[in-house]
Amino acid sequence: MTSNTPSLPDQPLVAILDDEAEIRLMLSEALEEAGFRTQNFARATEFEAALKSTTPDVCLVDLGLPDKDGLALVHRLALESGAAIIIISGRAQVQDRVTGLELGADDYIIKPFDPAEVVARVRARLRRNRNTAKSSNTARFNGWTAHFDSYVLVDETGNETPFSHAEGEVLRLFLESPRRLISRARMQEILGGAAGESFDRAMDVRISRLRTKLREDPKNPRLIKTIYGAGYIFLGEVRWE
Amino acid sequence: MTSNTPSLPDQPLVAILDDEAEIRLMLSEALEEAGFRTQNFARATEFEAALKSTTPDVCLVDLGLPDKDGLALVHRLALESGAAIIIISGRAQVQDRVTGLELGADDYIIKPFDPAEVVARVRARLRRNRNTAKSSNTARFNGWTAHFDSYVLVDETGNETPFSHAEGEVLRLFLESPRRLISRARMQEILGGAAGESFDRAMDVRISRLRTKLREDPKNPRLIKTIYGAGYIFLGEVRWE
DNA sequence: GGCGCTTGTTACATTTCGTAAGGAATCCGC
DNA sequence: GCGGATTCCTTACGAAATGTAACAAGCGCC
Numbered sequence: 001m002t003s004n005t006p007s008l009p010d011q012p013l014v015a016i017l018d019d020e021a022e023i024r025l026m027l028s029e030a031l032e033e034a035g036f037r038t039q040n041f042a043r044a045t046e047f048e049a050a051l052k053s054t055t056p057d058v059c060l061v062d063l064g065l066p067d068k069d070g071l072a073l074v075h076r077l078a079l080e081s082g083a084a085i086i087i088i089s090g091r092a093q094v095q096d097r098v099t100g101l102e103l104g105a106d107d108y109i110i111k112p113f114d115p116a117e118v119v120a121r122v123r124a125r126l127r128r129n130r131n132t133a134k135s136s137n138t139a140r141f142n143g144w145t146a147h148f149d150s151y152v153l154v155d156e157t158g159n160e161t162p163f164s165h166a167e168g169e170v171l172r173l174f175l176e177s178p179r180r181l182i183s184r185a186r187m188q189e190i191l192g193g194a195a196g197e198s199f200d201r202a203m204d205v206r207i208s209r210l211r212t213k214l215r216e217d218p219k220n221p222r223l224i225k226t227i228y229g230a231g232y233i234f235l236g237e238v239r240w241e
Numbered sequence: 242m243t244s245n246t247p248s249l250p251d252q253p254l255v256a257i258l259d260d261e262a263e264i265r266l267m268l269s270e271a272l273e274e275a276g277f278r279t280q281n282f283a284r285a286t287e288f289e290a291a292l293k294s295t296t297p298d299v300c301l302v303d304l305g306l307p308d309k310d311g312l313a314l315v316h317r318l319a320l321e322s323g324a325a326i327i328i329i330s331g332r333a334q335v336q337d338r339v340t341g342l343e344l345g346a347d348d349y350i351i352k353p354f355d356p357a358e359v360v361a362r363v364r365a366r367l368r369r370n371r372n373t374a375k376s377s378n379t380a381r382f383n384g385w386t387a388h389f390d391s392y393v394l395v396d397e398t399g400n401e402t403p404f405s406h407a408e409g410e411v412l413r414l415f416l417e418s419p420r421r422l423i424s425r426a427r428m429q430e431i432l433g434g435a436a437g438e439s440f441d442r443a444m445d446v447r448i449s450r451l452r453t454k455l456r457e458d459p460k461n462p463r464l465i466k467t468i469y470g471a472g473y474i475f476l477g478e479v480r481w482e
Numbered sequence: 483g484g485c486g487c488t489t490g491t492t493a494c495a496t497t498t499c500g501t502a503a504g505g506a507a508t509c510c511g512c
Numbered sequence: 513g514c515g516g517a518t519t520c521c522t523t524a525c526g527a528a529a530t531g532t533a534a535c536a537a538g539c540g541c542c
Contacts, residue, residue, distance in 0.1 A: 069427070072417045084369070094355040101361035102481070103417075106369060107348065114335040120342035128325075128347065128369055164488055179390075201530090202490055208532055209489090218531075220403070222391065227406050228498050228529065235390045405498060442520090443500050449521060450499090459521075469508055469519065 012126050015056035017041045018088065019065055027060060030115035031122065044073055055177075055186075056083050058122050063089040063100070071103055078104020080233070082180040084125035088113065139175045141236040142223065144214065146171060153213060167210045174224065174234035183231035207232065253367050254278045256297035258288045259329065260305070264352075268301060271356030272363065285314055297324050299363050304330040304341070312344055319345020325366035329354065380416045382477040383464065385455065387412060394454060408451045415465065415475035424472035448473065 014036045016027050021042070028038040039056060041047035044065050059077060063070035070087075077085050086107040087100045097108045107121050137149040143156040148168055153161040163171065173182065187203060211224055225233045255277045257268050262283070269279040280297060282288040300318060304311035311328075318326050328341045331352040338349045348362050378389040384397040392409055394402045404412065414423065428444060452465055466474045 069418070072414065075417055076413075094358050098357050098361040101358075101365045104368070106365055116339050117335050117342075120339040124342045124347055127345070166489065200490095201492080204530060205490075205532075207530095211531090220391070220393075225390075225392065226497095226530070230406070407499065442502080445520060446500070446522080449523095452521090467507095467520070 011035060011037045012057040013037045013039065013054065014122060015039045015041065015047065015050075015054075015059045015083070017044065017047045017060065017065070018062035019043070020062075023062070023088075026115055027118060030119050034119045034123075036122070044070075048073075051081065055081070058084045058086060058125055060086050060088055060118070060122075061105075063087055063091065063096075071100065074100065074105050075103040080181045082177050084122075084128075086118075086121060086125065088118075136240045139238055139240045141175060141178070141238045146175065148172060155215075161213050163210070163213055166206055167213065170206050170210050174232075175238050175240075178234050178236055178238045181227060181231055181233045185231075187231065252276055252278050253298040254280065254295065255363060256280045256282065256288065256291075256295075256300045256324070258282045258285065258301065259303035260284070261303075264303070264329075267356055268359060271360050275360045275364075277363070285311075289314075292322065296322070299325045299327060299366055301327050301329055301359070301363075302346075304328055304332065304337075312341065315341065315346050316344045325363075325369075327359075327362060327366065329359075380479055380481050382416065382419070382479045387416065389413060396456075402454050404451070404454055407447055408454065411447050411451050415473070416477075416479050416481070419475050419477055419479045422468060422472055422474050426472075428472065 014031050016024050016031075016038055018024050018027070018040075019042050024040045024042070028040055031038050039050065039054065041050065059081070061070060061074055061077070063074075065073075070089075074085055074087060077083065084106045085104060086109060087105045088109045088111060089096065089100070090111040092110045097110075100108050106125055109118060109121065137147065139146045139148075145154040146152075146163075146168075147154070151163055151165070151168055153163055155161070170187070173187065184203065188200065207224060211218070211221060214223055216223060223234060223236050225235055227233055255272050257265050257272075257279055259265050259268070260283050265281045265283070269281055272279050280291065280295065282291065300322075302311060302315055302318070304315075311330075315326055315328060318324065325347045326345060327348040327350060328346045329350045329352060330337065330341070333351045338351075341349050347366055350359060350362065380387045380389070386395040387393075387404075387409075388395070389409060392404055392406070394404055396402075411428075414428065425441065425444060429441075448465060452459070452462065455464055457464060464475060464477050466476055468474055
């Protein structure tokens with residue numbers, strides 16, 4: 001198997017969402033200086049469109065966006081993406097900070113800010129995330145244990161179920177990005193299939209077979225949830241070890 | 242070998258290390274009010290001794306300790322313990338914050354602080370570290386409970402009604418901004434549709450279907466109220482958890 | 483070759499969700 | 513109040529998306 005994943009490069013990707021070009025520039029310069037890749041967006045709609053094809057590691061979001069409610073965006077990001085979210089805002093009240101953090105932001109930086117501190121805080125977020133992102137061969141989730149070296153699934157009673165390579169690819173993809181939406185396009189891209197083909201039922205079948213092995217209730221799947229028209233989302237608490 | 246069997250996670254434990262009794266009290270009161278367990282330490286030596294027998298989930302560390310170099314302690318904690326580290330310090334210079342974060346702290350709060358913000362930041366750290374599933378994707382409102390992870394609505398008698406992704410988008414939008422007018426334009430933006438001509442009707446239908454699931458009386462909607470010519474307003478006491 | 487396993491393909495059932503159409507509610511000017 | 517126009521609600525329908533069982537092709541192993 002030589003399917004490397006060139007879509008997951010080494011340098012962490014930081015998305016910057018701010019309507020002021022000056023601030024975008026300041027941030028992206030500081031971050032690139034520090035070795036990160038950056039993506040700049042002036043509008044939430046552009047940002048959301050880009051999210052469908054890229055997966056930033058950290059999102060810097062200005063709350064004072066003209067075209068959308070920033071807090072709602074933060075909340076959705078927190079739920080659907082695995083990225084760390086840092087709010088940048090001119091609103092300095094404690095209540096603003098508290099609500100921002102409660103809605104799922106990982107940090108809250110007040111304008112005016114020092115780029116060096118932003119870089120330090122981005123690093124702090126990545127440090128935590130990277131710990132869990134290191135690849136290993138065993139993952140535990142919701143009573144299950146997946147061994148990717150021996151291709152075996154073990155339930156809580158110790159019962160073993162083998163899984164195939166194709167099933168393992170899908171499972172691994174899910175386990176590496178729990179609780180975040182995985183688009184169908186991205187899945188096909190990473191799983192190396194013929195992308196863009198409209199008649200690719202293979203993906204559905206893989207999911208279906210994986211669901212069977214995980215003993216999902218077809219009417220009410222608990223772990224692998226379908227998002228109609230978008231993709232799938234894996235719900236579950238994953239611990240790699 | 243530590244016994245890693247946190248099958249039923251207790252309340253998270255927060256260690257507070259500060260030489261001022263007043264601040265310790267303020268923090269521990271706020272944190273316990275928020276449902277955390279706390280441990281208070283006035284000196285680094287006591288704190289380190291306690292670390293041999295307990296494993297806090299978050300450490301709040303004041304840098305201005307008399308008996309040790311706080312930064313060195315932070316660094317050691319970051320390397321050796323899995324706990325999240327939040328520095329609390331009176332030193333407000335950017336350089337102080339940067340070095341604190343670079344040494345492994347997850348957050349840096351400047352004195353004087355508001356206890357509510359500290360609680361929010363502690364929660365933010367725990368959310369990430371535990372990869373918790375139950376944080377912030379469940380909302381309670383007026384007898385209903387909406388589970389956005391399993392896409393299920395539960396009424397007060399425990400009766401379950403599944404809802405689709407599109408319905409969930411609308412519902413989440415409402416729950417994120419209760420008691421506030423939500424214009425149709427904004428709704429269309431957030432729900433991602435290119436503002437089509439007859440796309441308005443799709444929105445109506447979504448609302449209608451959602452109302453049905455919420456068992457709204459068409460003549461007297463209690464939760465989703467229509468503002469003729471403007472948009473909708475969601476009336477309800479929402480609590481995210 | 484024959485057997486077992488994996489995996490893609492096909493075919494059909496089911497779900498989701500936008501669109502159309504008719505009716506009800508609301509607003510406005512009189 | 514009273515048309516009339518606009519806006520909104522609801523039902524029904526159908527196109528598209530998804531689930532999955534059954535079949536077939538490919539592959540390794542004996």
